[in-house]
Amino acid sequence: MLCEKITLPSPIIDAKEEDVMKDLIKRSDKLTKPGVIAKLGKKATDIIPVKVKNVCELRDVVTENELYIQCLKVATDGFIILEKQAAKFTVNEDVIVKKINDISDGVEISSIHEICLARSYNISKLVNDYKKKI
Numbered sequence: 825m826l827c828e829k830i831t832l833p834s835p836i837i838d839a840k841e842e843d844v845m846k847d848l849i850k851r852s853d854k855l856t857k858p859g860v861i862a863k864l865g866k867k868a869t870d871i872i873p874v875k876v877k878n879v880c881e882l883r884d885v886v887t888e889n890e891l892y893i894q895c896l897k898v899a900t901d902g903f904i905i906l907e908k909q910a911a912k913f914t915v916n917e918d919v920i921v922k923k924i925n926d927i928s929d930g931v932e933i934s935s936i937h938e939i940c941l942a943r944s945y946n947i948s949k950l951v952n953d954y955k956k957k958i
Contacts, residue, residue: 833931833941841944915954923950 837845917936924942925932927950931941939947 830938830941831931833943838943844945844948 927946
């Protein structure tokens with residue numbers, strides 16, 4: 825497949841996108857660090873005697889058949905929810921390309937495959953505006 829000429833944004837990552845990425849890295853680091861509750865939970869489980877832990881584990885035993893039935897129910901319910909959400913959020917690719925081109929400066933994409941050439945903050949704004957409409 826021959827590619828059409830693609831105009832790359834310059835610079836590839838601008839200052840605004842760089843700031844957004846730094847903020848996301850800080851938020852990610854904060855979320856992945858164990859919190860106070862996790863640390864306390866670890867200490868609490870270390871204190872509980874092994875015999876008590878073994879008794880607690882025994883009460884949670886279910887038969888293989890019950891487990892199979894529960895798994896099928898969860899999978900079925902999950903698929904129904906996923907199907908509803910997919911229908912709700914499906915948007916035509918041509919509409920997406922047009923909306924991105926309407927708000928992008930200096931970059932025009934011709935297909936959904938070139939979406940990575942648009943500025944991330946523009947895409948983020950479009951997504952947030954779309955979510956508000958739903």
